[in-house]
Amino acid sequence: MSLRKNILVMTTLVMMVLQLILILPVSASEFNFAVVPQKPGNQIDLKKGYFDLKMTPCQEQQLSVALTNSTNKAISIHPKIAMTTTNDSGVVDYSPSKKKADETLKYNIADIVTTEKKVIIEADSTYVLKLMVKMPKESFKGSITGGLSLQEDEPEKKVDTQTSGMAIDNRYAYVVGLSLREDLKPVKPELKLNKVGPAQRNFRNVITANLQNTEATYVNQLKVDAKIMRKNDTEVLYESKKDMMQMAPNTNFNYPIALGTGEKLKPGKYTLDISAASYKNKWHWKEDFTITDDEASALNAKDVTIEDNNIWLYIISGLVLLLIVLLIIWLIVVKKKRTEQRRMKMIKYGKHLTIVALLSVTAVATATVPVAAEETGTDYASNGAVEFVPNNDPVKPVDPIDPGKPVDPLTPGGPNPGTPGPLSIDFASSIEFGTNKISSVDEVYYANPQLYKEEGKATANYVQVTDNRGVSTGWDLKVKQEAQFENATAKYKTLKGSVITLNNGQAASNSEGVTAPTTVKSVSLNPGESVPVMSAADGAGDGTWVDVFGGLKKVEIVNEEGVKESVNKNTDVQLEVPGKTPKSAVEYRAQLTWTLSEVASN
Incomplete structure (x- = not known):
């Protein structure tokens, strides 16, 4: 029998591709009460929309904030007083934060100003919220700062364990800034560089430099320029520049220097060269630091942009398999040769020996493909009119292309009334990224229009924001992704490293002769960090303003039937989903909080 018949080699390759469709449910939130601070006689500047008070040691004072509910049902609120913090985006946050108080902070405003723990505002009525201020006995220089955060209580949403997809819940908050001063003389800011070392930001490798404002004053218009080199070398490996940042009094934050997508941390000794400037104040530091083997390995393993490179493992495994097959073939050939020699010898002696050797070699290779769940966004509604006198009525949405024209956006459950009050968030678009096939590689999805x-x-x-106060004192609009997309019941509970980005923000209004608010051209959301979206300085932002994120473009997609088609997408509103992140076929949810503030300007 021939060798070909004696050897049976069977190779079976089985590939299983799971294509799950994720549809994004959306929900909208309302801001159902108006907020009007009642400024007292010791307000330093009556034009300011927040409390900026001239105080004395041991002084006790009651402050009032009028909360008006214009709906037909009662509203529950848990007012919160929080100290100011500076987050790692270089943004001052007046909302409650998990950050610890800086070691240089002498007085925490949460210990000085107190208020009611819970407030019920009855339907179609006004409730006057009381804040009690009790100043420290010792005098101080500079400012004690914080914020009164107001947000309507909402019932906890039940997680749908039967639905696959992802949802973003829009919520809205209002913050009134608090600044207490005894001496109005300006305090010179002072920055200090603390610890430098490797870390991660949203599951991406960075090197952070902790900057600390040791004085009781704001650091405005902060610019930072950071470079990292190998120790005793001049070649710049990593670099970061950023401006328009702000630091709150007596706070610190970790300034991040990104390594670049997919780049691994390498153990070794490095030098950080960093400069900072705020108006005429300048600082410069050089600091050596070390990245250990353990630090690099641990952080590289968690970085969602670093692909596991197993090509050499595959090559070695293939070579080993090939050697085994060749060895088997060689043994069979040798055995066949010996058998033939014996047969010839038997024939010579008149004997016959038949040897039948059957050998079956079966190789089965199975390949599994990791699947990457895909996600989408959220929605909310209202209408627009420019007022130049205080007005508590809701303002409807306006056309972002023609801001003088009211429109009726399509939103889940129908249009919601605008946020009441002379300073209000009128509308925030839902952010939906459509229906997409799961991918095991990094993907960027674009928002539906x-x-x-x-x-x-x-x-x-x-x-959309409306300022109908008629005082031109400015405002700030920030957005915060409260946490990463998550589902507590899933095997893979969070979508590690997913990033929403809002690009090319442009301010538009039908107001004439009014200075426009400033928009941030690119906003990437890192869970737990507030980032500015649009802000109006003193004398700017009166009337109704929209911040439009980019524009629409035709994008070719493959629909559910597998047919290519050209559809409108907003390519400036993006969702990046790492292929390396494991996902379950469940609904993941995240919450965006849009906060409108009357606080100290940068």
Whole structure:
């Protein structure tokens, strides 16, 4: 029998591709009460929308904030007093934070100002919230700062364990700034560089430099320029520049220097060269630091942008398998040769020996492909009119392309009334990224356009703010992703490293002769960090303003039937989903909080 018949080699390759479709449910939130601070006689500047008070040691004072509920149902609020912090984006946060008080902070405003723990505002009524201020006995220089955070209580949403997908819940908050001063003389800021070392930000490797403001004063218009080199070398490995940052009094934050997508931390000794400037104040430091083998290995293993490179493992495994097959073939050939020699010898002696050797070699290779769940966004509604006198009525949404024209955006459950009050968030688009096939590689998904009741009308996503106070004292709009997308019941509970980015924000209004608010051109959301979206300085931002995120473009997609089609997408509103992140076929949710503030400007 021939060798070909004696050897049976069977190779079976089985590939299983799971294509799960994720549809994003969305929900909208309302801001159902107006907030009007009642400024006392010791207000330093009556034009300021927040409490900026001239105080004395041991002084006790009651402050009032009028909360007006214009709906037909009662509203529950848990007012919170929080110290100011500076987050790792270089943004001052007046909302409650998990950050610890800086070691240089002498007085925490949460110990000085107290208020009611819970407030019920009855339907169609006004409630006057009381704040009690009790100043320290000792005098101080500079400012004690913080914020009164107001947000309507909402019932906890039940997680749908039967639905696959991802949802973003929009919520809205209002913050009134608090600043207490005894001496109005300006305090010179002083920055200090603390610890430098490797870390991670949203599951991406960075090197952080902790900057500390040791004085009781704001550091405004902060610029930072950081470079990292190998120790005793001049070649710049990593670099970061950022401006328009702000630090709160007596706070610190970790300034991040990114390594770059997919780049691993390498053990060794390094030098940080970093400069900072705020107006005429300048600082410069050089600091050596070390990245250990253990630190690099641990952080590299968690970085969602670093791909596991197992090519050499595959090559070695293949070579070993090939050697085994060749060895088997060689043994069979040798055995066949010996058998033939014996047969010839038997024939010579007149004897016959038949040897039948059957050998079956079966190799089965199975390959599994990790699947990457895919996600999408959220929605909310209202309408727009410019007022130049205080007005508590809700303002409806306006057309972002033609801001003088009211529109009716399509939102889940129908349009919601605008946030009441003379300073209000009127509308925030839902952010939906459509239906996409799961991918095991890094993907960037684009948002669906904002649609309207008017058939065929579509625009880019946007957010709308109205300032009808008539005092031109400015305002700030920030957004915070409270936590990463999560589902507590899933095997893989969080979508590690997913990032929402809002690009090319542009301010638009039908107001004439009014200075426009400033928009941030690119906003990447890191869970737990507030980032500015749009802000109006003193004398700016009166009337109704929209911040439009980019524009619409035709994008080719493959629909559920597997057919290619060209559809409108907002390519400036993006969702990045790492292929390396494991996902379960469940609904993941995240919450965006849009906060409108009357606080100290940068």
